[in-house]
Amino acid sequence: MPRLSRYFLRASLLYMLLGFTVGSLILMQKAIAFAPSLWAWLPVHVESVFIGWMTQFALGIAFWILPRLGPTRPRGNEIWSWGTFLLLNAGIWIGWIPVKGAAFLGRLMESMAILLFFLGNWPRLYPSPWARNSPRNAKNTNASVHQDSSVN
Numbered sequence: 001m002p003r004l005s006r007y008f009l010r011a012s013l014l015y016m017l018l019g020f021t022v023g024s025l026i027l028m029q030k031a032i033a034f035a036p037s038l039w040a041w042l043p044v045h046v047e048s049v050f051i052g053w054m055t056q057f058a059l060g061i062a063f064w065i066l067p068r069l070g071p072t073r074p075r076g077n078e079i080w081s082w083g084t085f086l087l088l089n090a091g092i093w094i095g096w097i098p099v100k101g102a103a104f105l106g107r108l109m110e111s112m113a114i115l116l117f118f119l120g121n122w123p124r125l126y127p128s129p130w131a132r133n134s135p136r137n138a139k140n141t142n143a144s145v146h147q148d149s150s151v152n
């Protein structure tokens, strides 16, 4: 697994922990009203589970598993996806700052992060060159399928 995917997935699991913890606390508060100020943490709960956990988990797996472009730069220019990781996480935290405009700026950064991921990984959505030339894709006999079963 590439280093960036490990970062995405570790961060994702940390946000899952945070989101569930905050969600549980708010749920408890609903039941026995021990700390009404916990409601202020609802945006942290929602952002953690949707963006921090679920979105980031999907991005980490996608970066790992999308088709590779070849042996030298298998994931193309990785700068785009590193930018995604940094911008997405910075956007989450900036969005939580309780000042006017911070939520907007945070969301803007998250949107830019997704755009970067799109730009960096769109070129990977093609058949790998070696698979394109493989006998498996030549509409051939069963023999060629077995012969080439190690590809991909």
Ligand code: HEM
Residues within 6 Å of the ligand: 019, 020, 022, 023, 024, 025, 026, 027, 028, 030, 042, 045, 046, 049, 050
């Ligand atoms: C897949 C996981 C989850 C997602 C996507 C999610 C999403 C959300 C969203 C969008 C809201 C806001 C609803 C609103 O603004 O009206 C919310 C509220 C809430 N969530 Fe979650 N949540 C998740 C898991 C959990 C868990 C595990 C807990 C607690 C154990 C929890 C506890 C709460 C509570 C207490 C509220 C406030 C409900 C209310 O307004 O009365 N959530 N959640």
